[in-house]
Amino acid sequence: MNITTLPPSRDYPDSAEGWLARLLSPDCDSGDFAAFEDWVALSPAHAVAYAEAERLHAMAREARAERAPAALPAAPSARIGAASMRPRRRAAPALAWAAAVVVALASALGGWMALRPAPPLRYATAVGERLTLDLADGSTLTLDTGTALEVALQRSQRQIRLLHGRMQANVAHDRDRPFIVASGDGSVRAVGTVFQVENRDGRTEVRLLEGRVVVATRQAPRALELAPLQRIGYGADGRLGAAETIDRAEAEGWTRGRLVFKERRLGDLLAEVNRYSRDRLILAEPELGEVRISGAFAADDRPALIAALQRGWGLRAKRTGADETTLYRQQD
Numbered sequence: 001m002n003i004t005t006l007p008p009s010r011d012y013p014d015s016a017e018g019w020l021a022r023l024l025s026p027d028c029d030s031g032d033f034a035a036f037e038d039w040v041a042l043s044p045a046h047a048v049a050y051a052e053a054e055r056l057h058a059m060a061r062e063a064r065a066e067r068a069p070a071a072l073p074a075a076p077s078a079r080i081g082a083a084s085m086r087p088r089r090r091a092a093p094a095l096a097w098a099a100a101v102v103v104a105l106a107s108a109l110g111g112w113m114a115l116r117p118a119p120p121l122r123y124a125t126a127v128g129e130r131l132t133l134d135l136a137d138g139s140t141l142t143l144d145t146g147t148a149l150e151v152a153l154q155r156s157q158r159q160i161r162l163l164h165g166r167m168q169a170n171v172a173h174d175r176d177r178p179f180i181v182a183s184g185d186g187s188v189r190a191v192g193t194v195f196q197v198e199n200r201d202g203r204t205e206v207r208l209l210e211g212r213v214v215v216a217t218r219q220a221p222r223a224l225e226l227a228p229l230q231r232i233g234y235g236a237d238g239r240l241g242a243a244e245t246i247d248r249a250e251a252e253g254w255t256r257g258r259l260v261f262k263e264r265r266l267g268d269l270l271a272e273v274n275r276y277s278r279d280r281l282i283l284a285e286p287e288l289g290e291v292r293i294s295g296a297f298a299a300d301d302r303p304a305l306i307a308a309l310q311r312g313w314g315l316r317a318k319r320t321g322a323d324e325t326t327l328y329r330q331q332d
Contacts, residue, residue: 012039016049020057034156041154120150120161128276128300130257138172139179142255145276145299166198168255171211185238186217195226196251205233207251215240259297266291266313270327276300281317284328288315 012035013019019036040047125131125143133141137153147165152158155177160169162183171179173192181188181197183204188197193211197204206215208226216223219238226232230243231251253260261269267289274280276299283289291313297305302325309315309327320326 014039016046016053019050020053037154038156120152120159122148122150124148125165127278130255135172137174137177140170142168142170144254162197162199162204164199166196166200166254168194168196168209168252170194184234185219185236186215186234186240189214189216202236203233204235205231207231207246209248209252253296254299257299259299261293261295261297263292263294265289266293266309269293269297273297273299273302273305277302279323279325281306281325281327282320284326288327288329 012032013022019039022032023036040050123131123133123141123143125145125147128145130145131143131147133143133151135141135151135153135158137158139158141149141151141160143149144166147167148163149165149167150161150163152160157177158174158179160167160179160181162181167181169179169181169190171190171193175191179190179193181190183197183199184202186204188195188206190211190213193213194209195211195213196207196209198207206213206226208228208230210228212225214223214225215232215234217234217238217240220234220240224232224240224243226243229246229248231246232243233241247260247262250260250262259269259272267283270281270283270289279302281302293313295308295312297308306317306325306327310317310330314330315327316330317325317327
């Protein structure tokens with residue numbers, strides 16, 4: 001989903017020729033340039049079309065200049081002198097026209113290169129890995145295990161596309177450049193705040209820790225603003241669920257390598273733990289997944305977790321494969 005939109009407060013052009021006329025107008029201001037950059041970002045074809053329009057405009061301007069009447073030269077003093085001057089008078093306009101075309105084309109392509117957004121930078125983490133990114137705008141991103149995203153910092157906005165996994169954004173305040181995270185069918189818009197976005201199995205969940213964010217999808221009738229310590233989710237159909245309260249320590253634990261659970265299902269705990277290792281923990285019977293668990297566990301310390309489950313919840317573990325450990329009830 002492309003979430004770049006032009007500001008609604010003005011009637012902006014929708015063609016390369018229209019934008020060229022707008023930018024050449026004496027009334028053009030910084031808002032026009034920002035909107036033009038957004039229009040270019042909507043499609044690579046827009047940048048190409050604008051470069052061509054600017055090139056043709058420059059060629060037409062040069063052609064009009066060539067057709068303008070010029071002062072007649074003084075009469076030559078000798079016939080041979082007049083003959084020798086004629087070829088040079090014909091060659092000079094042709095060379096000037098060719099040079100103008102080259103300069104116009106270089107200017108158009110140079111303008112396109114300067115105005116088009118830089119290609120997004122892609123970052124990813126492997127299984128068991130976490131990554132912290134310090135962005136050029138002062139914001140910080142934390143990527144959880146098995147996460148991939150793209151970062152594009154533009155003059156008018158800061159855009160992140162979460163492809164899959166989980167991230168936390170500590171956003172530097174910049175009221176003129178909103179911070180937008182696209183995930184699935186929706187997007188999250190912030191200015192200066194701390195929030196998380198998780199994209200797994202076609203479902204996105206947004207958790208707000210500090211500040212304000214607005215969550216929107218193409219299918220929702222209206223955007224929804226979250227309050228601090230709230231979460232909301234949406235699926236592939238883009239329908240927003242109801243906002244729910246979250247615990248900050250539980251939500252933020254993974255950023256420090258800790259999995260914090262408060263009266264959560266054992267099945268949920270194992271699903272979370274298994275994301276950090278290729279050595280999987282499974283349950284001998286589905287009913288064990290409903291056992292309620294509370295505690296803080298190191299995401300990368302599998303033996304400590306197994307020992308805690310054995311001591312505190314009466315489970316026992318047995319190696320059942322090269323990369324698999326099964327949990328049973330103690331009496332089984």
